[in-house]
Amino acid sequence: MGTGPNALLLVDVQNDFCEGGSLAVPGSDDIFPAINGWIDKAQSSGWPILASRDWHPVDHISFSDRGGPWPVHCVQDTPGAEFHRNMALPDSAIRLSKGTAFDTDAYSAFDATQLDSYLRRHGIHRLFVAGLALDVCVQATVRDALKLGFEVELITDGTRAVQADNAPAVFKQLEEEGAELC
16 A cells, blocks of 8 residues: 555554453563554544454353353443553543454454454554454454555564463564564
8 A cells, every 4th residue: 555644553452362361361461661652643643543442242152151261251332442541642532442243253343343444444554453462453453454455564573472472473474464563
């Protein structure tokens, strides 16, 4: 798509994915200095800030009691689904809810959110991406962004993996697919 306007995309930085949450990502507390620094940079540069969130109904298909792979997490209107208080998300940030249907799971911030349409309408070509978890929703989001023709810069100190040992391989794979690491 070529170089053009930028946006900051923060993926699923929610209480249930942070330390103490029902599906906590190891080392998640360590991402906040980087994320907040990028929020400041985006605000001072006039970039849109977008924040995706899992926003599951009770009895969602991804939950282990329904045969899914995950414990109950990020149930709509619960404290676990809230954005983490240590993330300095401005009121002006655009919030994207995914995984909102009972029988459909969503990993990428592009899954049924109309994010692609929003970015194109606003002429955004490059996404700076951070959030949780690197080896699940961040990876899916980066891959979808690349497939859709967006340039992606993955903020390495602003993400952590569910399986920390997987992080180097995920970074390498995403870089090979076209993402830049920053």
